[in-house]
Amino acid sequence: MSTSFYETDAALAQYLLFHYGTPEQICPLLPEARGACGFPVRCVTEPLARLTLPPAARALDLGCAVGRSSFELARTFGEVMALDFSARFITAAQTMQREGAMTIRAPREGIALDEFRLTLPGDVPRERVQFRQGDACALPPNLGLFDLVLLANLIDRVPDPARCLAQLPALVAPGGWLVITSPYTWLEEYTPRGKWLDQGQGTLTSLRAHLAPGFRLAETFDLPMVIRDHHRKAQWTVTEASLWRRG
């Protein structure tokens, strides 16, 4: 399994800042990029603004990392299950759930670090989220049905994307929604080349083929994001969000 990066100190600090940091903490010298901050919130709010859902619905956040999207889902869904392969990410998400705040040290320059106090908004019903460590390509049985499943920037980070997608028809309730975001950054360090969804046809075309006939593509739109590397450098990326309706 090629997820060892997501167990490192560097990844933990980077993702906690990505999920819970302010635009000023993430992009201190890049005001132009600040509109792309808050991706873990926007990858929930922007799709939800386009969908109709039953009351007290259930959601599943696959590849939840340190949990900000899962908490955002809890504002709308009565029950949120959140799963990630990284045990350290899940422990951090549970700490945020318990304490509502964490202090991190993020790279500033060379060996110098910036210390940040990160907080979860006090009005998030955080008790609705259940975090668990697990493999999105081999999900535990009996998870039940969900009204929305979110795969935020997961599909190009798993070793077997087709296997991950094949489980989804059994997880999404009829009429429910699948939300996929991804920059489609295929890398052999995470996914063997032969298993990349894009073999020349484009990832969205491949997603459509893998998800048919159970899901119909309703809409796509661009969703930018920015992750801080250090004080003077950040990764500014545009993901594609696709909304799929379960037939």
Ligand SMILES: C[S@@+](CC[C@H](N)C(=O)[O-])C[C@H]1O[C@@H](n2cnc3c(N)ncnc32)[C@H](O)[C@@H]1O
């Ligand atoms: C690019 S990050 C995206 C995380 C989060 N959804 C976000 O948007 O910030 C990819 C995440 O997928 C997780 N991951 C990778 N392989 C996985 C697998 N097989 N099962 C579950 N999670 C996995 C990683 O631990 C990491 O948290």
